[in-house]
Amino acid sequence: DTAVSQTPKYLVTQMGNDKSIKCEQNLGHDTMYWYKQDSKKFLKIMFSYNNKELIINETVPNRFSPKSPDKAHLNLHINSLELGDSAVYFCASSQTIRGNTEAFFGQGTRLTVV
């Protein structure tokens, strides 16, 4: 069983389109995240949700809108895609109540905007 799964794995789309990435975790964790990894491999946190509530929004453009229908799911919708949005997006989850634990990552979604 995959602990953190995200779909799709690859996404190629044109500028101006709207797209979504889905993420699910079966670890029973209370916190989920979206990270963006650029071409230089730098991992930057975008959002953090704890029990469906937005905790962290790291100055991400409004075109990015996360949605957490329940604590096992965190989806990312991106409006009006731009060339600079091309990157690998990782979903992750961790347990934060009663002490922080490490985050477990999905396999990533490679987004290419053409």
Added chain:
Amino acid sequence: QQQVKQSPQSLIVQKGGISIINCAYENTAFDYFPWYQQFPGKGPALLIAIRPDVSEKKEGRFTISFNKSAKQFSLHIMDSQPGDSATYFCAALGGFKTIFGAGTRLFVKA
């Protein structure tokens, strides 16, 4: 704002040698320090982690050394193997956030 500084950016080590990667953090609110290994096309995977009340943790060939007063921690890979060739990230956790270092690309020559 980079809160976790990692060095070196890249590292080449002979098979059987010791790989050493260093990290420094600024925020004393961080309370958990994991290291991740990432292979091309894969997500980062947890390698080993340490809490600040421990100065060293060893798991197999991987050892974390932690210096709380200096706010520094390092990863040592003993007997490095070609299969260890990957990108390694240190990280620091606190406040619903995992902050990553910039990564170190390790290449182990056979």
